[in-house]
Amino acid sequence: MKYFILFNLMNCLDLNLKVIKRPDVSLPNRNFNEIDMQGRNGKLVEDLGTYGDIKVSIELNFIEKPKFFYDEVRKIMFWLSKRDDYTLTLADDLEYYYKVKRLEYSDIERKLKVKGTFTLNFICEAFRYYRDNAIITITKNNYNFYSPNFAWDSEPVLKIYGSGNITLTINSNNILLNGVSSNIILDSVLKETYSNTYENLNNKMSGEFPVLINGVNTINWIGNITKIELVPNWRCL
Known part of the structure; x- marks a missing residue:
């Protein structure tokens, strides 16, 4: 089975998009407040008990050469721009999902007029949420x-x-x-x-x-x- 992502209630494979390689695992950093105090060597470190956001970077391209390139681009932008369900699920971790805060994306390359390679950067909360969340x-x-x-x-x-x-x-x-x-x-x-x-x-x-x-x-x-x-x-x- 081809690797895929689920975002905005859609599978990337259904959009003629495949993931070029599986994304790295993003680890969140704990938040600290460093304070300079007169007469003290080094900084006073306060553990804030929270975590910063993470970035999940995913590189994709077209599965098949599109007949109408710009129609494919419009379809992709519609998928990325709507806010039906701003969660991200990875094919090899289906029991969990990320809550996406915002999305960054690169230009779609056309140098081969086939691949249409581009990168999505999902800026997410630090936590992964369990999909099994029964009342x-x-x-x-x-x-x-x-x-x-x-x-x-x-x-x-x-x-x-x-x-x-x-x-x-x-x-x-x-x-x-x-x-x-x-x-x-x-x-x-x-x-x-x-x-x-x-x-x-x-x-x-x-x-x-x-x-x-x-x-x-x-x-x-x-x-x-x-x-x-x-x-x-x-x-x-």
Whole structure:
């Protein structure tokens, strides 16, 4: 089978494009803040606990000589420019995907009038996300569940069905929810709280947004909760 990439819900092979060689594995660098202090030898290094973006570079060319060269170019630009699904999946790592922040691309060469070689640089988040990201439904208090192997701290989205004042505890992180009417959504990715009709409910939450850890995760609560639907957003480096 030919090597391929999936981007914007399309396989490059379906666009008459093949990957010339498999991309190198891009490793993210951890972010540090270096501080000069008077009277101190060397710099004071502060670990920020975050990672910088990565660049996944992929070189492609045409599988078959295009009959109408510029029609092929227009098709490629349409594929690269739309924002249907800004994720990147590699053929030899199909269980994971990258979240693409922006895209850079070179000119398409015509010196052979056949190959149409060009390079795509995908600027991505440091993390790779697990494609298996099934909703975890929780109906019992003091609920435990496990992360996949090698999972990093992940930012879940929780839809909580309940009412009144609630104290929700996730891995020792206490979250206070005040005056819940029927449901409330805690979105750790966007750092926003809202209803299922996207009404802003940030004023009903106090505390830090939840984070899932590698290994066992625990959820318990005080108050009236009938169900929690949790999208874990598992990810790894």
